[in-house]
Amino acid sequence: MTAASATAEPKGRSREAWRHRLAAQRGVLLAVAIFAAMFAIYGWKQEVGLTASIINTAANKGALLALVAMAQTLPVLIGGLDLSVGSVFVLTNCLASNIVVGGPLMTALGVVGVLAVGLVCGVINGVIVVYGRLQPIIVTLATGAVYFGLALALRPEPGGSVNFELADLMTRSFYGVPSSVILLVAAVVLIWIPYRRSVLGRAAYAIGSSEQAAFMSGVPVARAKILAFALAGLLSAIAGLLLTFVTYSGAAKAALGADYTLNSIGAVVIGGTSLFGGSGSAIGSIFGAFVMRTVGDLLIVFDINPVLQPLFVGIVLLFAVSLGSLRLLHIRNRLDLYR
Amino acid sequence: MSVLTYAIQGLDRATVIAFGCVVLLLAGGALIEPNFLSADYVVQQLQVASFLGVIATGIMLVMLLGHIDLSIPWTIAIGGMMATGAAGILGPTVGVPLAIPFGIACGAAIGLVNGFGVAYLRAPAMIFTLGMNAVAQGLMVFHTGGFAPQDRATALMREIAVGRFIPGVPNPLLVWLALGAVTIFLLTRTTLGRQIYAIGNKERAVFLSGVDTRRVLLFCFVASGACAAAGGVLLAGWANRSYQAMGDPYLLPTIAAIVLGGTNVLGGRGTYLGTVAGVILITLLQSILSVLQPQFWFAELGLKIPAETFRQVVFGIVIIVMLLLYGRERASR
Numbered sequence: 001m002t003a004a005s006a007t008a009e010p011k012g013r014s015r016e017a018w019r020h021r022l023a024a025q026r027g028v029l030l031a032v033a034i035f036a037a038m039f040a041i042y043g044w045k046q047e048v049g050l051t052a053s054i055i056n057t058a059a060n061k062g063a064l065l066a067l068v069a070m071a072q073t074l075p076v077l078i079g080g081l082d083l084s085v086g087s088v089f090v091l092t093n094c095l096a097s098n099i100v101v102g103g104p105l106m107t108a109l110g111v112v113g114v115l116a117v118g119l120v121c122g123v124i125n126g127v128i129v130v131y132g133r134l135q136p137i138i139v140t141l142a143t144g145a146v147y148f149g150l151a152l153a154l155r156p157e158p159g160g161s162v163n164f165e166l167a168d169l170m171t172r173s174f175y176g177v178p179s180s181v182i183l184l185v186a187a188v189v190l191i192w193i194p195y196r197r198s199v200l201g202r203a204a205y206a207i208g209s210s211e212q213a214a215f216m217s218g219v220p221v222a223r224a225k226i227l228a229f230a231l232a233g234l235l236s237a238i239a240g241l242l243l244t245f246v247t248y249s250g251a252a253k254a255a256l257g258a259d260y261t262l263n264s265i266g267a268v269v270i271g272g273t274s275l276f277g278g279s280g281s282a283i284g285s286i287f288g289a290f291v292m293r294t295v296g297d298l299l300i301v302f303d304i305n306p307v308l309q310p311l312f313v314g315i316v317l318l319f320a321v322s323l324g325s326l327r328l329l330h331i332r333n334r335l336d337l338y339r
Numbered sequence: 340m341s342v343l344t345y346a347i348q349g350l351d352r353a354t355v356i357a358f359g360c361v362v363l364l365l366a367g368g369a370l371i372e373p374n375f376l377s378a379d380y381v382v383q384q385l386q387v388a389s390f391l392g393v394i395a396t397g398i399m400l401v402m403l404l405g406h407i408d409l410s411i412p413w414t415i416a417i418g419g420m421m422a423t424g425a426a427g428i429l430g431p432t433v434g435v436p437l438a439i440p441f442g443i444a445c446g447a448a449i450g451l452v453n454g455f456g457v458a459y460l461r462a463p464a465m466i467f468t469l470g471m472n473a474v475a476q477g478l479m480v481f482h483t484g485g486f487a488p489q490d491r492a493t494a495l496m497r498e499i500a501v502g503r504f505i506p507g508v509p510n511p512l513l514v515w516l517a518l519g520a521v522t523i524f525l526l527t528r529t530t531l532g533r534q535i536y537a538i539g540n541k542e543r544a545v546f547l548s549g550v551d552t553r554r555v556l557l558f559c560f561v562a563s564g565a566c567a568a569a570g571g572v573l574l575a576g577w578a579n580r581s582y583q584a585m586g587d588p589y590l591l592p593t594i595a596a597i598v599l600g601g602t603n604v605l606g607g608r609g610t611y612l613g614t615v616a617g618v619i620l621i622t623l624l625q626s627i628l629s630v631l632q633p634q635f636w637f638a639e640l641g642l643k644i645p646a647e648t649f650r651q652v653v654f655g656i657v658i659i660v661m662l663l664l665y666g667r668e669r670a671s672r
Contacts, residue, residue, distance in 0.1 A: 081465065128659060132659070132662070132663050132667065133667040133668045133669075133670065134659070134662050134663070134666055134667065134668070135604040135605065135666075135668075137407075137465075137604060138594070138598050138604055138658070138662065138666075139659065139662075141591060141594060141595070141658070142595070142654070142655040142656075142658035142659045142662075143655055143659070144655070145591060145651040145652070145654050145655035145658075146651060146652050146654075146655035146656060148651050149647065149648040149649070149650070149651030149652035149655070150648070150652065152644075152645050152647050152648045152651070153644045153645065153648040156643065156644070156645045254587075255587075258587075262409075262469055262472075262473075265465070265466055265469060266466065266469070266470070269463075269466050275463040275465060275466060276463070305484065307480045307481075307484055308477055308480065308481060308484075309477075310473045310474075310476040310477040310480065311473070311474055311476070311477020311478065311480070311481065312477070313473050313477075314470045314471065314472070314473025314474035314475075314476070314477055315470075315474060315477075317466065317469065317470035317473060318456070318467065318470040318471070318474065321456070321460075321462040321463065321466050321467050321470065322456070322460055322462060324462065325460040325461060325462060328460070328461060334546075335543060335546070335547070337461055337546075338542040338543040338545075338546045338552065
């Protein structure tokens with residue numbers, strides 16, 4: 001029906017529609033532009049230029065955070081937050097370093113097992129949030145502690161191993177395209193786009209805009225919320241799997257999980273998703289994640305002490321949220337400042 | 340009797356349940372380890388609890404507003420590191436006597452930036468304070484990066500953290516009692532306290548009532564930074580030194596304690612007495628886990644599980660179970 005009305009529109013209208021569409025994607029486009037500019041500077045300052053191996057390393061690092069940021073996007077869209085993504089990431093990393101080993105069949109079963117555990121973690125979050133009627137931020141703070149505890153039990157000391165052929169396959173590049181980027185594209189095409197177009201995906205946006213109104217309109221609120229958390233768990237598990245392939249081992253480090261949780265929120269915000277829910281996209285978060293990671297790379301090429309990385313990441317975060325404050329300049333009614 | 344019923348009616352359900360759990364924990368612990376009920380043990384636990392209590396006080400104010408302060412870990416570290424480093428920064432003559440105020444002031448400065456971002460730039464508190472946490476971390480790394488800083492606590496800091504001004508009562512407990520009394524007075528007896536609860540319910544309505552809500556927000560964030568830094572000063576005095584990441588283990592317990600005490604994460608509801616109960620509950624839980632050492636039971640079964648696993652898992656489960664008891668929201672209808 002929308003397609004029919006779009007073709008029936010006169011030309012001027014369609015330009016209007018395009019402008020509208022661009023405005024809706026402004027956050028994503030801004031993230032893409034910032035990333036492109038930063039990466040261009042990075043490539044220009046890099047003495048050997050942008051070789052395939054440099055791009056591959058950058059892609060692997062970026063894809064890890066990008067997957068976790070995609071995971072974070074879904075709960076944020078429904079107006080929640082998932083503070084357990086980093087713990088699920090670490091838990092699945094530790095699990096993968098135990099079970100993604102052996103022959104092709106065992107490895108495949110191991111991969112399925114790791115993804116299933118991520119999904120289950122997400123479902124547990126969703127079920128507690130929906131049926132327990134508790135705040136997502138507190139629930140996931142608590143379940144995150146549990147998941148991290150389990151990760152420690154699986155791997156008290158860093159170590160373990162992984163199927164080397166598969167790990168090599170997932171961390172090299174084909175004709176200049178890193179497989180981690182292919183994995184990201186696959187996650188977008190196979191998970192994000194079908195989700196975005198599904199009834200429950202649209203329901204997620206409705207819930208984020210106004211849960212009460214969505215509920216009154218007969219939107220399946222409970223199912224949509226559980227699905228959002230479940231997919232967040234699944235995407236975190238994919239990231240955990242990729243981490244195992246990159247490091248060939250598992251490690252239960254609290255700092256790692258916290259770092260990814262926090263940076264994922266930053267990536268989501270830089271990617272143009274509103275923390276109040278209801279608008280944004282996982283694609284923006286991917287570029288947000290790459291922006292966050294390129295900050296670190298830029299410090300290296302500009303020969304700035306890498307211990308200063310948190311300072312610069314923090315400043316980028318503060319800058320990104322302060323950009324949103326520009327709306328204060330053209331606010332008409334001061335009452336709009338307050339919720 | 341009537342006084343007792345009045346007192347109980349004045350308490351909300353969360354506070355009663357949290358205090359009930361404290362009693363249960365003590366009783367359950369005493370069955371296994373009789374020392375649990377000794378005065379020494381209880382006083383020692385209260386001393387440990389007062390560090391968490393001081394930190395939680397400021398963040399509770401922010402949570403009553405419906406915001407959150409995720410910059411606590413490195414604000415704690417700033418408090419400790421700046422207090423111990425004051426002699427090096429301000430010079431020994433000024434730095435030693437002013438070490439404690441200097442540390443707290445640095446934490447308040449972090450809170451000031453947080454408050455400015457949230458109140459005046461209207462940035463989401465979650466992400467703004469997260470960014471400030473990273474900035475604070477970066478500043479501290481920068482501070483220690485170039486040279487070995489002075490990291491010893493001054494004699495006064497040490498005395499406040501471990502000494503006993505009144506025999507049998509640890510000094511940090513006195514600090515917490517004083518801070519708590521001021522906070523209870525602030526929340527229940529002053530207009531500012533009323534405004535804090537009101538903003539947590541509906542900031543718009545408070546603004547329309549003629550209150551500059553932004554100033555209230557700013558105040559609470561500054562208080563949060565100052566309290567976290569004061570906690571850092573106490574911790575540095577207790578350990579006799581300060582170090583990076585000294586605040587990292589405190590984020591989860593602090594928020595858990597406040598929430599277990601019945602403060603609503605969305606703001607507007609919660610009592611300080613509840614937070615006190617939550618802080619004691621969390622401290623006891625940690626202590627009992629370290630006394631019981633469940634890892635050895637599993638080791639006998641042939642499972643090697645680190646102690647930290649039990650701490651994390653029990654923590655998470657307790658928070659969720661307690662909240663299911665009294666933290667649920669109304670069903671949408």
